[in-house]
Amino acid sequence: MSRRFEVRLWVAQRATAVVLAACVVVHLAVIIYAVRGGLTAAEILGRTRGSVAWGVFYAVFVLAAATHGAIGLRTVAAEWLGFRGRAAEWTMAAIGLVLLALGLRAVFAVVAA
Amino acid sequence: MSALRVRVWRGGADGRFQEFDVPRHESQTVLDVVTHIQRHLDPTLAYRFACRVGMCGSCAMTVNGTPRWTCRTHVDKVAGSGVLEVAPLTNLPVVRDLVADMGEFFDKWAKARGQFKPTRTRGDDFAVVRPDDAARQEADAGIECIGCGVCYSACDVVKWNRDYLGPAALNRAWTLVNDARDAGQAERLRAVAGDAGCHSCHTHMSCTEHCPKELSPTRSIAGLKRATISLALSGEEP
Numbered sequence: 001m002s003r004r005f006e007v008r009l010w011v012a013q014r015a016t017a018v019v020l021a022a023c024v025v026v027h028l029a030v031i032i033y034a035v036r037g038g039l040t041a042a043e044i045l046g047r048t049r050g051s052v053a054w055g056v057f058y059a060v061f062v063l064a065a066a067t068h069g070a071i072g073l074r075t076v077a078a079e080w081l082g083f084r085g086r087a088a089e090w091t092m093a094a095i096g097l098v099l100l101a102l103g104l105r106a107v108f109a110v111v112a113a
Numbered sequence: 114m115s116a117l118r119v120r121v122w123r124g125g126a127d128g129r130f131q132e133f134d135v136p137r138h139e140s141q142t143v144l145d146v147v148t149h150i151q152r153h154l155d156p157t158l159a160y161r162f163a164c165r166v167g168m169c170g171s172c173a174m175t176v177n178g179t180p181r182w183t184c185r186t187h188v189d190k191v192a193g194s195g196v197l198e199v200a201p202l203t204n205l206p207v208v209r210d211l212v213a214d215m216g217e218f219f220d221k222w223a224k225a226r227g228q229f230k231p232t233r234t235r236g237d238d239f240a241v242v243r244p245d246d247a248a249r250q251e252a253d254a255g256i257e258c259i260g261c262g263v264c265y266s267a268c269d270v271v272k273w274n275r276d277y278l279g280p281a282a283l284n285r286a287w288t289l290v291n292d293a294r295d296a297g298q299a300e301r302l303r304a305v306a307g308d309a310g311c312h313s314c315h316t317h318m319s320c321t322e323h324c325p326k327e328l329s330p331t332r333s334i335a336g337l338k339r340a341t342i343s344l345a346l347s348g349e350e351p
Contacts, residue, residue: 003307010312011342078308079273 062103070096170259230297264320280320280330287333311337
């Protein structure tokens with residue numbers, strides 16, 4: 001892979017880490033807030049259903065996690081398993097897309113009215 | 114004087130440890146021990162040294178599992194258990210006994226564009242570089258490297274990625290990136306970016322922990338990461 005591609009992946013990895021840090025803080029804060037009086041599916045769905053804001057928030061969260069995870073796994077596979085090259089690139093891209101699809105499906109399930 | 118049990122690596126990569134008993138002396142260094150073995154016990158022992166005072170960087174070896182400069186490492190400091198184990202530097206091919214092949218280590222300095230490329234000729238006046246200039250201070254922080262290879266031997270990323278340029282070569286590149294007189298910057302930043310370069314560093318800081326000159330190649334590599342980001346985002350091939 002070209003140097004530019006490598007550097008862009010590196011930048012994407014750091015940028016998504018920043019996004020994830022913010023998303024995780026919001027996510028944890030909401031969990032603590034949401035469970036203060038007991039936790040029910042109805043209460044969660046009451047907050048998320050039809051909410052564009054929560055839909056966008058969790059879609060961004062999922063996108064960042066899928067990108068960050070795939071790039072990280074690519075590095076782990078290269079360094080620990082010696083799995084590099086075109087096959088590794090496609091494998092990691094596929095893992096990223098699967099994570100993205102699963103995540104967005106879950107977001108859709110709680111946000112769709 | 115009591116004797117010190119010393120295990121010394123003999124042969125090439127498939128060699129083995131050989132044991133010697135060496136008399137203990139006050140303020141004895143690991144290099145003193147190795148030299149005693151070669152002069153008095155087994156003249157066929159191969160090892161490398163030159164200055165004996167921590168300037169030349171040629172005597173680095175693996176001492177009780179840790180890469181160190183042997184001329185400035187006191188036996189007292191490392192052989193608390195009474196056993197000293199001396200082996201060649203890891204992450205480099207073994208030539209014989211305690212001699213590692215430093216070829217790839219220094220080839221990577223050249224690959225990282227570690228050569229000074231002048232902007233002026235001898236006909237020009239001297240460049241004025243203020244000692245308190247921020248860039249000069251960055252360069253000064255890394256300039257005392259003696260090229261011993263201890264950081265290269267200590268680095269996990271070198272072990273995992275054989276193309277990785279390594280802490281010393283990247284540290285050298287960073288000192289030149291901060292040299293106002295150098296003309297090779299774009300080429301150098303291209304050379305140190307990417308999978309084999311600064312972006313592979315995981316900031317484990319083994320290089321910084323082990324550097325006998327107490328430099329921080331980790332800091333230099335972080336500087337290179339910052340310096341190369343703009344090239345990546347600009348659309349040019351960094």
